[in-house]
Amino acid sequence: MARGALHRLRQDLFLDAFAFRPMPPLEDAKVSRWVPWLPERLRHWARWLPHFIVGGFSVLVFLAAFTISYEIGPVRGVLVGGYCLLVAAGPAITLFRPVGAYWISLFALIVGWFATVSFSSYATPFGGAAFPTHLAVMTLVVLRTRPRLAVETWLVTFGVAAVLTALTGGDPGELPPVAFFSALVLISAAAVRAWREERRHVVETQTVTAEERSRRTLLEERATIARELHDVVAHHMSVIAIQAEAAPYRVENTPPELATSFATIRENAVAALTELRRILGVVRSEDPDAFVETDPEAPQPTLASLDSLLDSVRSAGLTVEAVITGAPRPLPQGVELSAYRIVQEALSNALRHSPGADARVEISYVLGGLGLRIVNGVPSRLAKPSPGAGHGVLGMRERVQMLGGEMTADHTEDGGFEVAAFIPVNSTATGETTA
DSSP, X not given: OHHHHHHHHIIIIITTTTOOOOOOOOOHHHHHHHOTTSOHHHHHHHTTHHHHHHHHHHHHHHHHHHHHHHHHSSOOHHHHHHHHHHHHXXXXXXXXXXXXXXXXXXXXXXXXXXXXXXXXXXXXTTOTTHHHHHHHHHHHHHHHSOTTHHHHHHHHHHHHHXXXXXXXXXXXXXXXXXXXXXXXXXXXXXXXXXXXXXXXXXXXXXXXXXXXXXXXXXHHHHXXXXXXXXXXXXXXXXXXXXXXXXXXXXXXXXXXXXXXXXXXXXXXXXXHHHHHHHHHHHHHTTOTTTTSSSOTXXXXXXXXXXXXXXXXXXXXXXXEEEEEESOOXXXXXXXXXXXXXXXXXXXXXXXXXSTTOEEEEEEEEETTEEEEEEEEOOOSSOOOOOOSOSOHHHHHHHHHHXXXXXXXXXXXXXXXXXXXXXXXXXXHHHHHHHO
């Protein structure tokens, strides 16, 4: 234990003691939170407020040390100025080299003690401005580095003070109360530093956790989309394979070239289905029970199933109105499925976060695609805590972006919530779907 303590002491106070560690300015967010009444131009300079405070403190220390040194004895001129500069240099250097500033301040304390011994009959290492300045330097060093330096600097400082007192035969009665007071100050500084480090660590952990949660939710949503698209594509590929296999039997005296072409089409369709099932196995490997509660053979929902969705939502207590504008027409199955899921998620969020509110679903069939708007009013009662991950909007936006559309989701002026999306559909895709 002693060897470990000495090793840490060497690492903290001796190794690279004068390394350059500049104190960064305050963050803009902190400045805006602490002094929101300052103009923008002054806020830029307010970021350097701690540096100005420490610099002003050094100037005051220089003036105080010069005054006290002048009154001690016949020390004059260069000696007085040099000593005062040495005392005042400690706080200023903590802005750039905190551990080195501690050693400079301790050296100034020893020099001040020798000056007191030489020119006064009462010798104490705590006289003058050197020790209060040294205590301030130790506090700044602890706040700038790490909490354990409070113990290390306290031990070194009062070890040196005890040696100086014993060598000169001074009164050791001052040592315990001054050491106790200094310990209280340094322990407080160490507690503040530990609290700041813990707070920073918590903020970083929360940030990383939120990012990981968002990434995981995004991957889960993409896996869901992949499963649903598999069912859509697999249905069409199965139809192609069946039609290609049955086509030669519908024509008498089928030419060999045509039969070969149909066989090739069927083989490619079957190979594509096999590849889709292989990829889907990888996607579903982390969630093998994704369809336990539902029929795995059931077709994927489309906008034609919207009435049943609205009925189920109404039975859950949500008053919802559906408005369809434009001429309804068949759309690509991926667009229909994504539109259905967006409406489903938006209404689920309204049920979960706005109990007692009314909702309105607007579906617009326009020339260039499909428009969706789901809006709910203000809740009439307090919402219960939701166990969900809180990333339903992220999943909806992922679906819309996958289809090349745009989406907005934000609170309304009256306190409700609105989800608006547009999914582009070209005429070629619509014609193929109709055929």
